[in-house]
Amino acid sequence: MKLFSTRAMAFALALLCASIASAWAQQQNIPQENSDAIARALAGPLLQRQTGAAVSADKFWAYEVDFNLDGFSELYVYVSDPVCDGVKCGLFLFVLEGDSYREVLGDIPGARLTPPDRVGLGAFKRNSFIDLQLDQKLFGWTGDRYADVSTFPATSLDGAGFIAACQKSRSNEQPEEGEAERVAGECQCQFNRFQAIGFTQADLDQYVASLGEKFDYPTGDKEKAWQAIATSASDTATGCDIIGGKSQWQPAYFNHGDQTQEKLDFSDFIAACPAQDFILGNRKVGSLDRAFGLCGCLAREMPTQGVKQEGLDLLTQYYRDEISDSDVDAGNADLLAEHDKASDACLSQFPAK
Template structure:
């Protein structure tokens, strides 16, 4: 399966490498930063999986990694819980997303998602509602606002793209573009228009965004309509970036977390991740305020400790 951009490659390879088994892993050179990061994710996953499944601990051949699917700086946790003859209920693939004050498991309602092999999971170059689409075997799953769902079930639209494509091309092209540049711009604008339909843009939204590309004569919404316009603009920019990534012209910021580029020692994070979320100064912070958000913050802090120390 094609892996669309380098962070996605890391995302999928982590699944694959972790599922190779302990014996084979011992034959590979140590990558201590990755091992530290995965140890943090596994510790976080143990409690989340226990809450989700009622089963304690992680059986051998289970693993977890952290990934940032909405680029907000806080980790989502992908976990694979091994069980012989897994039925896809309390074992298999799990994805925990920090939604509001708590981690929510977001794969459970998608038929077959628990049992998809890890080497058939990859990130799409496109975002939807702020989260990356995920290719899960032959199914594309997208963020529906509260959880991941089969993207084919999400609203789409049929639009007239004449005004948008013209505005897009004019916005991108210089006065005397080369033939090759014209073709590239045409493809990029068509990609954006196609994606706007897939994510359910309305005709009014598309026409307003097209008008904004023309610049001087567009009256940007203010007051009560400003927030809606900002959300529309962000969604449109995500579409444009996705098309650039898909064409190889750009990259998203990494969807995986930095494992550090300094020498590290392999650490045990269990005691730290038990104690850190319970600290009063963390729990009472107005931006935290819940055990799961505290866990997410402490996971970020733990990831820094092997490189920068505890201070």
């Protein structure tokens, strides 16, 4: 069975390889360079909190990634040290969960010491996050951290009804040569995965019913449980398509818009932004870490609205309460509107508490 998609392998060999990170970054377009600069600005304070000491800028690299594909970035970081102790250096993954950023690799023995070129992405998602390959072991998301997939409970199911319904739903009225074998393999792949992620027989039977022509979609108290089943089933189908070379996850892609961007310095803005009352006091924010994450998103979104360095510097002064709305308008009449569009985009995809 093929573990990685082509794109995931490219991600592992390029994005995650510290030894070529500098050269690789030079080949990227300006929106990507801006994204990397934001990731570094966010990662620095988080690393200091995690390790208890400031990490020199020349000792680490960082990227925005989206392992749960919700549109809001996690931070993937590598701190280099030739004599790494596996605690204050190596691999880090920061995820905004609830009110705080948490580092989610530290609980896995030896994870920090995994060579960056031995890190990759699995074909499947579990509990919304893409599986993560660290050297020879595969890890899945428990709901709040990554854990060895061998520790997850599995089930043994009667799959006859599912296999029949799946093959019927995926077959064309005029099948091409070899299609029956392909569809059978895809359906068997899905069934195997349902057992691996702990589907119950009731879950599977309900999903089978949804593949029929008549299905009453649950409402009220049962709707949330059904949505979880449907999402897992959809993720499972995508994972099997990835194994078959028909699809791919895109965990490192963010929409940078169609505006021409210039390389920006975001450090002052990101330092000023979290303390601003209208950021911290927003009903979706409410904590410094959440404000910090939202400010990183704002920094990335504003260039997609056409904000240049002069505008970003004006907004930094505005966030420091050094200038007023009218001062901003006098300097750039479109700037606050561009800022508000970026803010709306970030808040629309901001993780729930």
